[in-house]
Amino acid sequence: MARITLDHLAHAYRPDPRSAEDYALKEINHVWSQGGAYALLGPSGCGKTTLLNIISGLVHPTRGRVLFDDVDVTDLSTEARNIAQVFQFPVVYDTMTVRENLAFPLKNRNVPRDRTARRVEEIAGLLDLTRVLDRKASNLTADMKQKISLGRGLVRPDVAAILFDEPLTVIDPHLKWQLRSTLKEIHRALDITMIYVTHDQTEALTFADKVVVMHDGAVVQTGTPEELFERPAHTFVGHFIGSPGMNILPCRVEGATAFIDSSAISLQRAYRTLSGGERIELGIRPEFVRLQPKGEGLPVQVRRIDDIGRARIARVEMGGRPLAASVPDGISIEGNEASLVLDPNHVHIYANGHLVAGEAAGGQAA
């Protein structure tokens, strides 16, 4: 059990990194609190597996420290760290039975036989593996094998955290939900810190209390699923999370008014500090953009309307730029011409990709 602190951590696979591009993992300061369920979300190649391997000790960081509670473990070997890791592809020891597989980490640590046996039974019960305990591990299905890998981590009573490296990649879709809820149950039952690496936003948002979004070797936002949805700190987060992702439009901002091409949009907050040199963008999620018949609002061309079950999403174009908008129930559009209405509470302004806070616009003239 431990709190894990990453202190000025950075890693490059090249031996002599010079520029920021050489770093697979740019400087990170982060605290994973004890007992939390975290997801590390990002596209392939963004450095999330590197980060995971640094925490587990498989990779030694170029710079910075890893602390478990207040102990510096940066130079400790993997075995000495009390970390368990579940890999993308299930790892089981082929020649052993499930029982022997689960007992293996304890056997290597010279735990007495009777204690090992009891602990194995306990964990097998938790993971619903009791009835296959005496079967050869090599003959089981992928989800069973993945449970065994997890079990080998859980079986150690001293384990500080369990790291998951895209553990559901090779699992059949209908078993993914099941295995994920097993993970949630175990997290609740055992109070273990879990860090779950994935590039799948659904997995991340349903598993984790807190999601850490990574992009290009750096953490761009840490927050609850709601925060990531409501207030994306970076255009990447807005675009990556949500289906479809956030609409990002280049714009010009003057005080509390944004101009897209020649259309003016009044904002809730004023942005006086924006200089001309930055790339200014307006972001709004499709959920807060309403399509309506031509009239008030931004004029757009409707390309098509997708019915995605719980809602209808319109794919529209404004000045040649594609946008997504929600279509309220009972609205029908004739022809291609329509208008968009933006919910001003959910309009965000980004400078060079980063969210700009702005200030209360009360009383100021636009």
Add this chain to the structure above:
Amino acid sequence: MTKTVNNRAWFFVLPVFAIVAFSAILPLMTVVNYSVQDTFGNNQFFWNGIGWFQDLLDPSSQLGERFFDSLWRTLLFSAIILMIEVPLGIAVALAMPREGWTVALCLVLMALPLLIPWNVVGTIWQVFARGDIGLLGWVVNRLGIDYNYTGDPLDAWITIIVMDVWHWTSLVALLCYAGLKSIPDAYYQAARIDGASRWAVFRTIQLPKMRRVLLIAVLLRFMDSFMIYTEPFVLTGGGPGNATTFLSIDLVKLALGQFDLGKAAAMSLVYNLIILAICWVFYTIMTNVDAQRGRVEA
């Protein structure tokens, strides 16, 4: 696994049958024909029934004694070769680098002995091990060890075994290396996390993953060493005395040296049957291993 039966498939197999008939079955039948006859030259043959086979399998007869002596020699040789080359090959494979430019270098160096023609291997070692001009023989003698592979049976055996180890261990090593390379990194990482010792990693990950290629390596090395001819023929010619006369060398002596075609034919048939029998045992073991896996998975 279900098999589809399609009678038309036989048409595709027929040409192969025809070729095999000409290249293997007809010559084999000639040998069978010889094995039941005796000849005193001049292409005159006399019916002898199963007489040669009776002699061959009766250790108290002159032919039988000679046959069993060669057979034990060959079996002993194969056993020693396997006991040295398999563990050594595994050890070499484990010691080989897993990445970097040294991999290519190692592979090329190790493949070199495999590329040398067998009679050249024999010649190399015949010169290399000579006491007067050979580097190895000269050095060993200068170290004060009395070593002469043309005079001493033990020295002859040691020389042939060292030669075979030099020639063929890299085959075992390369096969094992291929097996090792197929193990994903995650296995090693998981083993580290599980706190496994180096020995436990070998026992629980590397050896099981190498089992298939090891079976093939053992099979190949057994077959080759059991049929060894060229290298010892060039190196020792079967001597000193009969000390290194393996079955194949004996067979050639009998057939081409003494021109006892009947005896030689009977001997080669039995030799062939022994190899087939051992092949079959290996094949059964290998397919049983697979079948067991298949059954439980199904």
